[in-house]
Amino acid sequence: MNERVSPLLISILCIGIAVLYVPILVLIGYSFNASALVSVWGGFSTGWYTQLLHNDQILDAAWLSLQIGVVVSTGAVILGTLAAISLVRFKVFRSRLLLTGMVNAPLVMPEIITGITQLLLFVSMLHLFGWPHRGFTTIVIAHIAFCTAYVTITVQSRLQSADRSLEEAAMDLGAGPVRAFVDTTLPGIAPALASSWLLSFTLSLDDLVISSFVSGPGASTLPMVIFSKVKLGVSPDINALASLIICLVGACVLLAGYFMRRAERHRLMDAQMAER
Amino acid sequence: MGLARSGRAGRLLVRLFSRAQLKFTLMADTRPRGDWRGPSRGEWLKRHGKWLIILPPLLFLLVFFLIPFAFALVISFADTAVRVPPFTDIFSMSPDWHVHMTLNLGNFKYLFTDQVYGLSYLYSIKTAFFSTLICLALGYPMAYAIARTSKSTQSILLLIIILPFWTSFLLRVYALEGIIRETGLLNSALLWLGIIHHPLQIMRTTFAVYLGIIYSYLPFMVLPLFATLEKLDPSLLEAAADLGSPPWRAFIDVTLPLSMPGIIAGSMLVFIPAIGEFVIPTLLGGPDNLMIGRVLWDEFFGNRDWPVASAVAIAFLVLLVGPIALYQHYSTKQLEAS
Numbered sequence: 001m002n003e004r005v006s007p008l009l010i011s012i013l014c015i016g017i018a019v020l021y022v023p024i025l026v027l028i029g030y031s032f033n034a035s036a037l038v039s040v041w042g043g044f045s046t047g048w049y050t051q052l053l054h055n056d057q058i059l060d061a062a063w064l065s066l067q068i069g070v071v072v073s074t075g076a077v078i079l080g081t082l083a084a085i086s087l088v089r090f091k092v093f094r095s096r097l098l099l100t101g102m103v104n105a106p107l108v109m110p111e112i113i114t115g116i117t118q119l120l121l122f123v124s125m126l127h128l129f130g131w132p133h134r135g136f137t138t139i140v141i142a143h144i145a146f147c148t149a150y151v152t153i154t155v156q157s158r159l160q161s162a163d164r165s166l167e168e169a170a171m172d173l174g175a176g177p178v179r180a181f182v183d184t185t186l187p188g189i190a191p192a193l194a195s196s197w198l199l200s201f202t203l204s205l206d207d208l209v210i211s212s213f214v215s216g217p218g219a220s221t222l223p224m225v226i227f228s229k230v231k232l233g234v235s236p237d238i239n240a241l242a243s244l245i246i247c248l249v250g251a252c253v254l255l256a257g258y259f260m261r262r263a264e265r266h267r268l269m270d271a272q273m274a275e276r
Numbered sequence: 277m278g279l280a281r282s283g284r285a286g287r288l289l290v291r292l293f294s295r296a297q298l299k300f301t302l303m304a305d306t307r308p309r310g311d312w313r314g315p316s317r318g319e320w321l322k323r324h325g326k327w328l329i330i331l332p333p334l335l336f337l338l339v340f341f342l343i344p345f346a347f348a349l350v351i352s353f354a355d356t357a358v359r360v361p362p363f364t365d366i367f368s369m370s371p372d373w374h375v376h377m378t379l380n381l382g383n384f385k386y387l388f389t390d391q392v393y394g395l396s397y398l399y400s401i402k403t404a405f406f407s408t409l410i411c412l413a414l415g416y417p418m419a420y421a422i423a424r425t426s427k428s429t430q431s432i433l434l435l436i437i438i439l440p441f442w443t444s445f446l447l448r449v450y451a452l453e454g455i456i457r458e459t460g461l462l463n464s465a466l467l468w469l470g471i472i473h474h475p476l477q478i479m480r481t482t483f484a485v486y487l488g489i490i491y492s493y494l495p496f497m498v499l500p501l502f503a504t505l506e507k508l509d510p511s512l513l514e515a516a517a518d519l520g521s522p523p524w525r526a527f528i529d530v531t532l533p534l535s536m537p538g539i540i541a542g543s544m545l546v547f548i549p550a551i552g553e554f555v556i557p558t559l560l561g562g563p564d565n566l567m568i569g570r571v572l573w574d575e576f577f578g579n580r581d582w583p584v585a586s587a588v589a590i591a592f593l594v595l596l597v598g599p600i601a602l603y604q605h606y607s608t609k610q611l612e613a614s
Contacts, residue, residue, distance in 0.1 A: 009421035013433075016418045016498075019491055020440045023451035026461050030454055083333035090326050095334060102337040104604050108544060110552020110596075112569045116576065116589045117344035120351050123361045145340045148333060177325075199442070206444045209554055209569075213576070223446050230450050230559060239454075242447040253442045257435065 024246055031239040048240035058225060058241060065205050065222040068136065072143040073200035077193055079144065080151025080200075085181075087152070088159040106149040115213030118142045122214055134216025142214045143207060147200035154199065158192035159185075188267070191260040198256055202249055345593070352586035353379045363583050383587035392571065393588060397595065400568040403482075404550035407489040408497075411546050412539065414490070415497035419538075420531075422498075423505040434502065441495045449559055452491055456484055456560075480562035488556035489546075496545040500607075504538030505531075537606045544603035548596060568592055 031049075035042025052058060083103055087096070106114065122138045125131065132138050162185055170180035208223040215221065229238055354363040355378075368376045387393045422433045440448060455461045456478040463475040478484050508531060516526035554569035561567075568588070575585040 005421050005424045009417050009424070012414065012417040013421040016414055016494060017436055019414075020437070020494060023448065023455050023491070024440070024443070027447075027451040027454050079333040079336055082329050083337075086326070086330040086333065090330065093326065093330060095330075098342075099330070099334050099337070100608065101604065102334075102341055104607060105600060106341060108548040108600055108603050110549055110569065110592075112552050112554050112572050113589050113593060114341070114344075116572065116585060117348040118340065120347045120582070120586065121340070121344035124347055124351075127361055141340055145337060148337065152333070202442050202444075206446060208446050223444070226446060226450070227555070230446075230453075238450070242444070242450060246443045246447060249443050250439060253439060254435075 027239055028243040028247070030236070031243040033236065033239075036236055048236045049244070051237050052240055052244070055237065057220075058222070058237075061220050061222040061225040064136070064219065068139055068143065068221065069201045069204040071140050072147055072204040073197045075140070075144045076147035076151050076200040077197045080148045080196060081155050081189075081193060083148065083152040084155035084159055087156055103149050103152045106146040107153070111146075111207070111209040112213075114146065115142070115210040118145070118210065119213040134214060135219035138214040138216070139211050139219065139221065142210050143200075143204045146207075146210070147203055150199055150203065151196040154196040155189060155192050158189045162188050191264060194256065194260060198253065202253075205245075205249075348586045348589055351583055352383055352590045353381070354583045354586075355380045355382070356581055356583055361582070362580055380583070383584050384591070386584060387587055387591055392566070393568075393591075396566045396568045396571045397592070399566060400551045400553075401595075403485060403489070403565075403567060404547050404553075407486055407493070407550050408543050408547040410486065410490050411494055411497040412543060415494055415501055415542065416539075419498045419501035419505050422502055423508070430506075434499075437495050437498050445492060446555060448492060449488055449555055452488055453479065453559060456487065479560065482561070482565060484560040485557050485565050485567075488560045489550050489553060492556065493546040493550060497542040500541040500545065501535065501538040504535045508534055537609060540606045541603060544599055544606075548599050548603065551596070552592070 032044050032046065033041055034045030034047060083099060086093070086099060087103070090096075118138075118141075119134075122132060122134060122141075126133065132141070164185070166184040167180045170184050171177065175183065206223060207221075208227050211221045212224055212227075215224065226238060226241070229235055350366050351363055354366055356362060357364045364378070364380075366377055366379065368378065370376060418437075422430055422437075425433065453460070457463070458475045458477065458479065462478070463472075466472045467475065478487075512530050512534075513526050516530050517523070521529065551567075552569045553567060554573055557565045557567040557570050558573075572585055572588055572592075575581050575588060
């Protein structure tokens with residue numbers, strides 16, 4: 001569909017993109033404001049950033065969130081990839097419908113419902129078995145449950161378009177199904193695995209509602225700390241923290257996208273060379 | 277009496293046990309005759325190996341996503357109690373091994389008698405509905421415009437749309453507050469331009485809640501719409517034009533029906549989470565913007581009335597079954613078509 005796009009459409013597109021970006025840019029601008037009054041421009045300053053480095057509450061919460069994020073995204077990529085393989089490769093099995101439903105539902109399920117139901121499960125489990133105590137473990141489990149859904153969707157669409165002929169060739173040459181998959185198809189879906197790891201990481205890092213429900217005393221993630229501060233009003237050090245997070249995540253996503261695209265191009269070129 | 281009961285239970289157990297044994301012998305009979313030691317490890321793996329792949333995610337999601345709903349359902353019939361966990365047991369065992377089930381329907385009755393729940397349900401649905409419409413009105417032209425650009429521009433524009441989705445949701449809502457606050461950028465600019473003489477009250481209004489939802493959920497609308505619009509065959513539109521149909525007519529007769537799966541998927545991706553939205557009405561809305569997510573949160577953390585909160589969640593879920601099923605239907609269709 002490559003033709004002239006009407007100016008009206010372009011202007012709506014620009015308005016939409018502006019709606020998405022102006023608040024973020026303004027926030028970053030405010031974070032360099034020397035004045036504590038957010039409405040007055042008091043000159044350029046990086047003071048709020050240095051103040052962040054001395055805020056133990058925020059640093060502790062950030063460290064907890066990062067740890068949770070790494071464990072969650074690794075777990076979710078493993079489970080989600082297995083689920084995607086199940087759905088794409090095993091067309092018929094009992095409980096297929098169940099798996100499909102459980103993979104799609106977390107994407108639209110309001111977080112508050114997931115959070116409440118999971119909390120009730122954890123509380124009942126603790127009551128019955130003495131495990132798990134609310135905190136790191138419960139947050140990790142709850143996050144893996146919804147991140148798995150995102151991973152599965154991402155990997156599933158990638159697996160569907162993957163070419164199976166190489167894998168079949170490997171199996172004809174005597175490789176077992178697992179070995180054939182790992183050697184041929186896995187490198188092909190690796191970009192999808194990497195991007196879904198990153199996606200799970202950012203989703204986990206960002207989650208407020210589910211964490212608030214399933215967390216226990218002493219385990220406050222970064223979004224929980226930010227939320228409790230923001231509820232009281234705008235504060236300049238949160239501006240700095242928010243800008244930092246947004247820029248870091250944005251840079252990571254852009255870099256990862258760039259490298260994945262490059263790897264993909266190399267792979268395609270290799271494939272073309274091999275065909276000659 | 278107690279003995280009779282245990283006797284019956286015992287008989288049941290024996291029956292179950294013998295049936296299991298029967299099944300086992302039947303299975304044993306189907307083994308290949310030649311290999312009297314039973315199937316080898318490799319053969320077993322070949323036949324059942326796929327369950328090693330299917331079971332881990334299936335069991336995990338079953339235990340930690342689906343079964344929690346059963347717990348919520350059970351607890352919604354409990355009573356509050358001053359203890360840990362703060363609700364009574366539904367099932368109790370009396371000394372003579374009777375299992376008692378105490379169902380308390382009061383929580384659900386309470387939902388109907390206390391108006392706050394009904395009103396907040398309706399209010400949430402209304403807010404989510406109109407936000408979805410506005411998202412659609414803004415997102416459709418955006419997706420359409422992106423679908424009509426060249427492939428390389430498309431990927432850049434898509435990245436621009438997706439990038440906010442990757443960055444923090446909470447922080448973006450907070451960023452919006454920086455603009456619409458009484459002393460925020462918007463008011464400062466309007467005052468400076470002389471358009472207004474007193475700062476507008478935007479924060480803590482319904483308008484702010486709408487703005488927040490649209491701002492946060494717009495990418496969810498654009499992406500599925502783009503996915504369907506991109507696949508649209510332009511020759512269909514050319515054919516419509518050749519047959520004398522004006523562009524608007526071709527749009528209504530061709531483009532719109534063909535992009536219906538995207539419209540529904542996008543709308544559901546905005547509508548369903550928006551109903552349960554908690555962060556936006558709490559940070560941007562006023563006391564009037566009592567959405568169901570806020571009510572649930574307060575019931576849980578404020579009143580610590582877990583059974584009523586569970587009942588609210590279950591009732592909420594029942595309302596969502598229709599939209600979720602609709603979304604599932606269209607999204608699986610789209611995924612299988614791609």
